[in-house]
Amino acid sequence: MTVTMLISIALSLFIYIGNKNTRSVVINHIDIDCKQASNKKKSKPIRVLHISDLHLENISISPEQLYENVKMQSIDLIALTGDFMDRKKSIPKLLPYLQILNKLTPVYGIYAVFGNHDYVLRKDDLNQLKSLLVNNGVRILQNENDRIDIEGVPLNIIGVDDFSTKRSNLMESYNGLDEGFNLVITHDPNVVLSMQNYHFDYLLSGHFHGGQIHWPKPYHLVKMGKLVKMNMVKGLHSYKEKRFYISEGLGQTGVNIRIGSRPEITIHNVHLSQSVDSIKAG
Numbered sequence: 108m109t110v111t112m113l114i115s116i117a118l119s120l121f122i123y124i125g126n127k128n129t130r131s132v133v134i135n136h137i138d139i140d141c142k143q144a145s146n147k148k149k150s151k152p153i154r155v156l157h158i159s160d161l162h163l164e165n166i167s168i169s170p171e172q173l174y175e176n177v178k179m180q181s182i183d184l185i186a187l188t189g190d191f192m193d194r195k196k197s198i199p200k201l202l203p204y205l206q207i208l209n210k211l212t213p214v215y216g217i218y219a220v221f222g223n224h225d226y227v228l229r230k231d232d233l234n235q236l237k238s239l240l241v242n243n244g245v246r247i248l249q250n251e252n253d254r255i256d257i258e259g260v261p262l263n264i265i266g267v268d269d270f271s272t273k274r275s276n277l278m279e280s281y282n283g284l285d286e287g288f289n290l291v292i293t294h295d296p297n298v299v300l301s302m303q304n305y306h307f308d309y310l311l312s313g314h315f316h317g318g319q320i321h322w323p324k325p326y327h328l329v330k331m332g333k334l335v336k337m338n339m340v341k342g343l344h345s346y347k348e349k350r351f352y353i354s355e356g357l358g359q360t361g362v363n364i365r366i367g368s369r370p371e372i373t374i375h376n377v378h379l380s381q382s383v384d385s386i387k388a389g
Contacts, residue, residue: 125320125364129167133369134176137343137352139309140378153183153257156213157373159294159313160190160356161204162224163197165363168370170203173357174210176372183214187245188313188354189222189269189294195232198239205243215255217245220266222294222314224360226274250279254287260379261287265307270295271314271332277305288379296339296353297332299346309377310351317341317355321367341368 140152156177185208191201208217219240221233228236240247248266255262263284268274275298280291289307296312318325318340328335334353339346341355355371 125366128365129359129363131369132168133371135373138376152376152378154181155375155377156182156185157311157354157375158357159188159354160358162190162358162360163192163200166358168357170207174207182211185213185217186292186311187219188292188311189220190224193224193227198236209244218264219245219247220292220294223269223271226272250276252284263287263289265291267293267298270298281305296351297334299351300333313354313356315340317368319365319368
């Protein structure tokens, strides 16, 4: 057997395993509890279903499979952290996923932000994507915030627009914010490094796909921001005592393979609290 044949077999096996991995979804459960303090008012935890990076051009998890994975879960809130697609023809593919998410009947609704791939769409196409989301009950936050009362504890949902395409505006995102538990949803987690003067209790993001091809190391992510150099590309992390989560995403980009990573669905069990320091610092 020649060297060329061996390389061809190895490459075929690599692609086969990589593509198979895109159909092996992982469901992660994360428990987030605030430190006990006398100036905090506690409420029961809320369950947040977090889905990121659908990348509908390269996704192996069908809407039906998504539903089967989460149908037994009690969901209070759904957070979608961007990169739905980058091609106009993929817009109709989003509808069945949105129908499934609505079928889960989240108590406090569905919130979304856009990612860098969404902004590849032309303006008219992006507006079509926005309309599809809004018409299916999704609240889009582009440097905006919304407020929900949960048993007397206010939850501030802060949507910070995509950092990697320089669309983030923290001042606008926090504009008019009052005291409460600050939950930030954004696409590119690198924004946390610029949030020293903006308080958040928890932040949800995506963007890195867990490396997607994370073997032996995700060297290709080196140009995707400082967090990569800090070895923060997936999972739960903390920066200056502020906790944030990076989802590995549900879809893929470029090629439909994963090595050393899996498509992810995350359920965050978040214990809310209201504190006197929960508004923007400074």
